[in-house]
Amino acid sequence: ATYMFWPESESRAAPTRDDIPISPSHFTPATLLSSETTGPNSKLLTLKLPTHLVPFPEDLNPVWSIYMKDSDIQVERPYTPLEGIDKQGIMKFWIKRYVDGEVGKWLHSKNVGDSIEIRGPVPTWAWREGEYDELVMISGGTGITPMYQLIHHLLINQKSTPSTSTPRITLLHSSRTPVELPPPEILQPLKSLAAAQPERFKFHLFVDSPGNLSSPASHNLQVSRIGTSAVQKALGLSQGSSWFKRKSSAEATKIDREKLGKRVLFLVSGPDRTVAAIAGPMGRNLSQGDVGGILGEMGFTSQDVWKL
Ligand SMILES: Cc1cc2nc3c(=O)[nH]c(=O)nc-3n(C[C@H](O)[C@H](O)[C@H](O)COP(=O)(O)OP(=O)(O)OC[C@H]3O[C@@H](n4cnc5c(N)ncnc54)[C@H](O)[C@@H]3O)c2cc1C
Structure with missing residues (x-):
């Protein structure tokens, strides 16, 4: 990456x-x-x-x-x-x-x-007002930092109510273990924002392994990789819905982009392996490369995804 x-x-x-x-x-x-x-x-x-x-x-x-x-x-x-x-x-x-x-x-x-x-x-990447209805951010490790800067600018630092052109945002973040999660200085404002404005901002934390935590769920942590179902949930879709093309079992996770009915952008940031698993590897010379990984499997293309 x-x-x-x-x-x-x-x-x-x-x-x-x-x-x-x-x-x-x-x-x-x-x-x-x-x-x-x-x-x-x-x-x-x-x-x-x-x-x-x-x-x-x-x-x-x-x-x-x-x-x-x-x-x-x-x-x-x-x-x-x-x-x-x-x-x-x-x-x-x-x-x-x-x-x-x-x-x-x-x-x-x-x-x-x-x-x-x-x-x-x-x-790093230029934010443009009014281009998207929804941002789905997926980060690993310190890859949360660009996401945080954008969320802070759009939703946390706003003195007045955000305008209607401000997109809804979902942030799916993963760290390897609970002790490697971002510090409270990052997590707390995000948790408060998700609680105060659930229609504007959703926040989900994932860890690869629970470490010494006996009950990750009580800390609102999911012990799993960020996968297709988390992305479907972020988009407000469920497996049974008509959004999914069901031509064959291999295509069971494919989304009918035409029917989504909203302009969604996925922002992906983190270590090489995370970016590759979510959206396919970066290309040569810092180019974006094709969209692969789980977003590619779901049918998203380079117009829907930006790797930071
Ligand atoms: C736009 C942007 C914003 C960023 N923001 C942040 C941020 O807010 N916080 C943050 O922590 N990081 C951020 N980074 C990452 C940061 O810039 C550095 O890449 C990171 O800190 C590693 O640099 P380093 O010099 O410490 O390690 P490096 O010396 O670059 O090494 C990093 C790792 O790669 C391995 N490595 C080194 N060379 C090779 C090689 N040739 N082949 C295989 N493995 C190798 C090393 O063993 C080590 O594990 C950002 C990156 C970009 C592009």
Whole structure:
């Protein structure tokens, strides 16, 4: 997935400046305000920029990320600020450390007060108002971060009632075990939103294995992979309905897209294996590749699916 393997660009050699707002063409030193362990291999990092370096809100259409540079080995990787950036220059990130990974490990080793050079904002995927009636988001691990940024922008951060052109959203998220689930800073706002506006937002959590939890169900956790039935449920369909073409048993899960009657977009983000299982592997050179996996089996095509 592009999510894991971003090509090394020459941009890591971009100059460092602290006199103009952040932009993709230069690095800017930010200060690490807090670093909090959130699981066996993840941390929540908060960065702060001086207020005069904060970009204009109109340059911050979700979903966007910023590159952070490991200044020891001069390697940069993109990370997604969960709530974008506020007027005070604060950005929060949920970051995983891989055993043999470079930048994640380096970021985890940083102390409060340290300086981290950042470059961005860089668009990940451009949200366009009014194009979809419904978004079905499927994420694995830290792949929840772009989903969270979009949900925060559309539904959590709204002072007034969302407009009728705001899509209904379902988020299906999976982590390997309960201790690897996103931290409360991410889960709690999503749970509150699902409880307060169930007609606008639905949220379901999955784990591959229950870990030490004796009763996952009481934590609203399903112990299973995200599969066809979870997607059907997200679309408000049930197996018996006429939406399903029933030409042969092999086609039992195929959806008659014409009859869906709503403009649905699937957003998929996470580790390679998760993206491949849900929507087929990414293509060469960061292209989307064909839609495969369970969404492909259900009959969805590249106009219905975007792999982040
Ligand atoms: C737009 C975007 C936004 C992102 N947002 C976030 C975010 O909010 N939070 C987050 O945690 N991550 C995010 N990522 C992922 C992040 O950019 C890094 O890819 C991730 O942190 C791993 O980088 P690393 O340097 O720590 O590990 P790397 O050194 O890249 O290694 C990662 C893993 O791959 C393995 N590996 C390395 N090289 C190879 C190879 N050649 N072949 C096989 N395996 C190999 C390593 O052993 C390790 O397990 C985002 C990615 C993108 C593209």
